[in-house]
Amino acid sequence: MHKILLYINTINGGGAERVMVNLARALVEAGVDTTLVTSFRGDREYPLDPRVRRLLLEEEQLHQSRLQRNVGRITKLRRLCRQEKPDLLLAFMAEPNFRAVMATRGLPVKTVVSVRNDPEREYAGKAGRLVGKYLLPLADGCVFQTRDAKAWFPEKLQKKSAIIYNAVKPEFYEVQRAPVPGEIVTCGRLEEQKNHALLIEAFARVQVRHPDAVLKIYGEGSLRPMLERQIAALGLQGKAQLMGATRDVAAALRTASLFVLSSDYEGMPNALMEAMAAGVPCVSTDCPCGGPRELFGAELADRLAPCKDAAALADAMERALTGPEDGAAFRRRAAEFAPDKVYGTWMRYLERVMDGKSSNS
Template sequence: MRIRYVLLHAYGMGGTIRTVVNQANAMAAIGHDVEIVSVVRRREEPQFALDPAVSLVPLVDQREGVRPDGVGRKVWRRLRGKIVPHGEFAASYFTERVEKAVIDYVSSVDEGILVTTRPALNLIAARRGRPSVVRVAQEHMNLAAYPETIRQEIARHYDAFDAVAVLTGTDREEYQRLLPRTPIVRIPNAVETVGREPSRQRNPVIVAAGRLVAQKGFDLLIPAFAQVVRRHPEWRLRIFGTGPKTAELRGLISEHGLSAQVSLKGRTSRLPEELARASVYALSSRFEGLPMVMIEAMSHALPVAAFDCPTGPGDVLTHEVDGLLVPQRDVDALAAALDRLVSDRELRLRLGGAAAVTARGYAPEAVMPMWEELFLDLTGGKPLGDGYRAVSRGVTSPDS
């Protein structure tokens, strides 16, 4: 099969990029003809390793900066820029030059499978892709996280897809209600779980990781941890990631008098080692798609305390079995859950052991066959009726 993945910035970092690179590598490893198209290129080399068989094709080279367009952005939006609507989280990338490059590329593809990976790209594929191409939209964020402008465009145009792939069972129900005539398939992101060193539950360390943005809720986690550390002053919170909220979070740490107990560690290439040395993982997000780093932490037998935000944590965790779920944005409840884990090593060991078992369901060997089976069904003309589940080599989708 010829499979083309379109990413906004395949040379960057981030969960969606890592996920799609892993998919592309897996499809190439079993003999398919795979290409990744990067809408923009802002680095010399990709940050995630590509299989040598995977072609990487950039559309707009921005390594020397973003060149001005022939017309202003507002004029472009008025004249033609209706495909990428206002409210798309990455709308600022889609200048006249960039949007035109994607439209031209998508309209030129006349065979094989085209996989697009965010609403802006999905909408262009839906409106400009050829019917001769099998078109698959990937959604890496829950529907409710999008503004109304995006949800309206999804409802209006996603019927053009042969399938829309989402990450969780909750996502599948939400998208199916909005798109009753469109096949919605749940395939989670794959997380490498083999050979992960389990936590020994000996270090008084809580770990959290993600972009330092409002979505991740670290501004809620820090005051929750402030309650914990009053009773357990030996414990530490380490937050890994970079982003625009760095200065604000440093101020919050100082405001709570936690400079010795909370550290912003920045980006690390050694997150597996950091997770193995920790004893608890905290997820404080306001919303999620599928929290990959949380699942990675679970593969290290780390118990999780998480907001039951839309969506993801509650689709992965079972409360009191492999983690603790608390009402979203409830700082006191998150503090109480963390306090329970910090206070009870036996509880941590029990929940962490169950978490490691749960994480195995997201291993590449469980997930990647679902993608191949979906692609084979689509190219073979198999109808994807209600309740379709990708099944391959004895593996079924986790929501089957």
């Protein structure tokens, strides 16, 4: 039986955190001895399968300088690898990726890193580029989510990498839709990256021709007060609604006539993938690092709008609302990220790495 350690800072919200929790469950179901390691424990963590062992580098999050934090966590992660003797260490996100590569130097542990966001942002600045261009290629393998993300890194890393989409839970493929005409839905943290302000501005334009349309924004975050002020200033009270966080996204999608992603950048947007799997017609910004463009393909490329362009986003939304109902086309595209397909790809790739055969995969 293979033994794998998964490492991420926390499983407290966020798309990458959810993917890792789901992957841990899939690995243990496949008979892999699976341990999830986090730097610290979060306040509102995703539920972890009880068959997955859980370890912490810190009992409580330590507030230190970046140098102290990284040196301390690399030391603890290396000690853990020596104790646990896993066949492979898999890390998600920029700092955990860097720590994983450094912690396993000279140890008989294969290391796989995974890039979960736009590398132009995740590996920005001189230090970030040093990590991305020179240190990450020391890993035994890497999982990307898009071709654009893969192309950012040196050929040395590309040659031993794989592109694997996120898996969407079966419940989204099973949604029985009962769309309410004009109901527009989005899901995402109320933070700058998601650019809900752009969506609200675009919705105000749509409202002129579709006065019965309603926008429901699911999520919480620091920008709620600002978005509330914007809604009031545009006279959209009761029309643009901040719904708060929800644990039942599938139910929120059931009545949607349209799903809109307005992000400035994404890795591979889980919320958009879930809407596609549910058969909801979608519109998205053509945000780096190419996730929505890759998900939609040429068939649905007219549903993309340039980032930060409210007029173009409004036009795409209006085309979707007034054109033929094409949710089935989105559901067909979503077959690419059905759980069995995605987790089968993960297992085959990780096994190749552990067997020393990841190059040119």
